[in-house]
Amino acid sequence: MKILRFSTPDLSPRYGWLHEDKIGFIDGDPFDAYRRFDPDLSVDSVRLLPPVLPGKIVCVGRNYQAHAKEHNTEVGEIPTLFLKPNSSLIGPGDPILLPPQSKQVEHEAELAVVIGKRGRWIQPENAMDHVFGYTIANDVTARDLQRSDVQWTRGKGFDTFCPIGPWIETDFDPADALITCHVGDQLRQMASTRDMVFSVPQLVVFISSVMTLEPGDLILTGTPAGVGELVPGLNVSINIEGLGTLVNPVANESIHA
Numbered sequence: 670m671k672i673l674r675f676s677t678p679d680l681s682p683r684y685g686w687l688h689e690d691k692i693g694f695i696d697g698d699p700f701d702a703y704r705r706f707d708p709d710l711s712v713d714s715v716r717l718l719p720p721v722l723p724g725k726i727v728c729v730g731r732n733y734q735a736h737a738k739e740h741n742t743e744v745g746e747i748p749t750l751f752l753k754p755n756s757s758l759i760g761p762g763d764p765i766l767l768p769p770q771s772k773q774v775e776h777e778a779e780l781a782v783v784i785g786k787r788g789r790w791i792q793p794e795n796a797m798d799h800v801f802g803y804t805i806a807n808d809v810t811a812r813d814l815q816r817s818d819v820q821w822t823r824g825k826g827f828d829t830f831c832p833i834g835p836w837i838e839t840d841f842d843p844a845d846a847l848i849t850c851h852v853g854d855q856l857r858q859m860a861s862t863r864d865m866v867f868s869v870p871q872l873v874v875f876i877s878s879v880m881t882l883e884p885g886d887l888i889l890t891g892t893p894a895g896v897g898e899l900v901p902g903l904n905v906s907i908n909i910e911g912l913g914t915l916v917n918p919v920a921n922e923s924i925h926a
């Protein structure tokens with residue numbers, strides 16, 4: 670099932686579910702108890718929002734061998750973790766804003782895991798029981814600032830640096846799905862999730878040995894090779910086979926306090 674969040678000029682933000690090109694209302698909490706109504710609203714008539722509002726966004730660095738290599742680093746013995754702030758979250762179609770502090774803002778196409786069930790010290794055999802579904806994420810990164818700082822918080826944490834969507838797919842196999850990323854019509858990234866060093870269950874187990882995972886939390890599973898600069902005026906478009914396409918325009922940030 671595809672679960673999304675949307676609003677219209679008349680409807681406040683809410684959850685819905687998608688069938689073909691129609692949205693049906695969801696009453697209640699999709700992470701707990703809810704009721705679905707027949708789809709009758711055209712998806713073209715609504716504004717899609719980030720499909721979940723996570724409590725935290727946990728990210729994995731260097732989870733594809735070829736991406737680690739393009740930055741002259743090695744994949745570690747254990748996953749490299751960092752966090753993005755919730756204020757970086759935007760939805761499908763929302764603009765990524767290039768901040769004036771950076772001269773090199775890059776896309777990172779990633780599979781994102783949506784947690785469905787609370788857990789700490791999750792065991793490998795139970796890991797997938799804690800996964801609610803999957804969506805697409807762009808781990809937008811100010812590469813020059815990431816390089817110049819010891820911690821990655823600034824380079825990864827600007828407003829608009831975490832586009833996600835367009836929806837959560839609950840019926841998806843993360844083992845071997847093709848990820849592609851285009852900037853304008855130029856193909857930048859193409860790889861399979863099969864090339865991930867640490868698998869989805871391994872990441873759930875490892876992260877939950879550090880922090881409690883809660884319903885709605887997001888895990889960004891790392892990007893394959895081919896990261897490159899975003900260009901103002903050109904859309905960045907990420908497709909994951911079986912999940913859909915996340916498209917965001919790119920613009921320079923105008924400063925106003």
Ligand code: MG
Binds near residue numbers: 728730779889892
């Ligand atoms: Mg990343």
